Amino acid sequence: MMNNQGRRDVVTIALITAICLFGDSMLYVVLPIHWRDGGLTSLFEVGLLLSVNRFVRLPLNPFVTWLYQRISLRTGMAIAIVIAGITTAGYGLGKGFVAWLICRCLWGASWSLLRLGSYFSIVNSSTSVNRGYLMGMYNGLYRLGSLIGMLVGSFAVEKFGMRNVSLLFALLTVVAIPLVFRSSSSNTILNNQQRTPTLLGGIAENWKDKSWLLMLGSGMLLAYIYQGVLASTLSLTIQQNLPEGFLLLGVTIEASSLAGFLQALRWGWEPFVAPRIGFLSDGPRGRMPYFLISLVLAAILFWFIPSPLPRLLWFGVLLFVQLTATLLTTLMDAIASDMASARSNMGTMSTYSFLVDFGAALGPFLAFQLGDSLAYHGASLLLVILAVCWYKIRPQKKTL
Template sequence: MRSSEQNRRTVRIISWVTAICLLGDSMLYIVLPVYWASFGLQGLWQVGILLSINRMVRLPLNPLVGWAYSWLPKRTGILIAVVIACLTTLAFAIASGFWMLLIARAAWGAAWSMLRIGGYLTVLEVSTEDRGHLLGSYNGIIALGSLVGMLAGGVFADLLGVRMVALVLSIITALGFPLAWLFTTSHETKPSSSSKEPTKQALRRGLLHPYALLTLCSGLIIAFLFQGLLNASLSSLIDIQLSHRAEGLIIAGFAMGAASIAGVVQALRWGWTPLLSPLIGAWSDGPRGRLPLYFVTLVLAIAGMLFLSLPLPFAAWMIFLIMVLAANTALNTLSDALAADAAAQGTHTVAYMTTYTTILDVGAALGPLAAFTLIETYSTQGITLLSATMLLLLSAAWFLLRRHIQVKPFHTASM
């Protein structure tokens, strides 16, 4: 039997491996829109493609990665992902031109699929009653990688040059290889050959179980609203709110624009995630379960979205925006924990978590497509009221299903 401390150590290691691999990707979201000419690009439209192609390739690749993990030891998958992440970051230090960088970004999409699905499966393997806490810790450490990558891009690009920043981050990413090796030697990750693979009919029944299906729908909605819709439109929402102030926002004698404020808010969110996510996950592991906390967080998010649609003073509006983003952090961890619970109670663990990961990517990809259409047509209220409505419907669905779950629990036999 593995101790809880060993389990936490295993999750911390795979989390830090993933965080290190994220450094280069996060840096690009800061430097590419500004220094695109330094990479031999011809225009901002190529920047948009480069920053989105990694997500697009994950949609068809996730099922393949899930299938690979059904027979491939995670040792091999994680190590391959680290090598790809290192090479794709190095490409932005030594390569130029749209097509070379497009190949690198597509390869990074494959690496992220292997890291994300491998991480979910690792938490499932080592967790029992502490699944929420471990998933919260996993998400929190990953957020540190994104935060450091963005700060490195924003602070050192002007000082060292974008090529040098990419080179340094690729070297740091290479250090993830021995860390990944430590993970795989401390935790045997080879799939069990004795476990019987679920039939297609059993898998279909499991995925269509009301609890499993609603968990997938929850992930889709949360990813669509927060990772896609809100992330893509955050600067625009702040800009619209600032336009109501004739003098703009002055802090310590400096005028701050929407982009600067959005950057500060995003940094705050990445900064509190390592603290808030494990705490939320641990609370959800308690005797009352995850759903009561999930309901409370949904209510907070709904209330915050409704207040954001009102013509409030800018300071009050920002308070509700921060409340919504904090609720988003909690909802990400709780949604992951609910999905992990559903996967752990069936015989289709790899297939279910692969489906869940793909659902998140679909939601995050659809969000930006809807964001600016809503802003142009309905202004700020288009996003906030749609978000509040969808979250309200999600809350109602879970409330109705909870009574069903209490009478007929979701377990392996129902698969």
């Protein structure tokens, strides 16, 4: 395992990321319901705003990779925190599509600094025997920010309004600044001698490596399904299935609050489940058996989300979908990190992050155009295709 200081650095980076996520995570369950409060005029604008921060990251990721060859992780994280605070305050102060568009673009820059800096740090600090565990620990801890943003944010907006909650989350972002100085990662994250090929250059160089190409495609499609389709449409899907809300102990729970609760359950168990699945995948069986089982299970569950099931069974489907999100995200990140480490350069992680952002950006936009049923059934078929493709190359890649 890595030394204690290195492990503390991963924890610190994860907590910084979590705090910066408060505002962004809140939007995914609140904005599809309360879009008029922000001065928006249609759900089309909602889908575009929930996607644009990811589209912005596409050209930014190569630049951020280059930047981290010249500045320290500490500096990059500090810049990201400042931007995150400004954008979260903007969700409360801004009105109209243009103001929201500027805020979401700025958040895309903040997330590029946070996510790529974290990837590079973990890959450089880990080995094949602890990489899955550390990636799982990072994913589990930083998603505590999504837990607070979705659960607390969704309930608070119902009581206090989006403006007040956004300003509170922006104020809390200041707490992340002292954490930056607790990290010992004051040197550059990337060695300047490490090659960082462009997206097209990396694909041209590795186009014969089926597992490398499949890894990139899988990361993109899983991000499209979970970060895009599921995260952006769940509150609307619940509202359509339960327009009167859900009565619990005499209290009616609105769709956005219920969606926040269901999605927040995932972030609550991730600090425990993600490191565990990462640890198991570091073992002699490798990552592939767990990955294949998770893909098949997810495909079955997504197919039934739009189905007219009994209420409790439908909730059970949604809960297990969130579990597969934890499993597949952790395992996919670990597989990508394995391939980046094997090539001794960060170009693989930069390309992987680029395509993950592309897939996540397409999710909200396409989901609101296709409709819930087609989007969820399409996701199910994509998961089946991924499972078949990985099963076919599995004998050639026993280390995965």
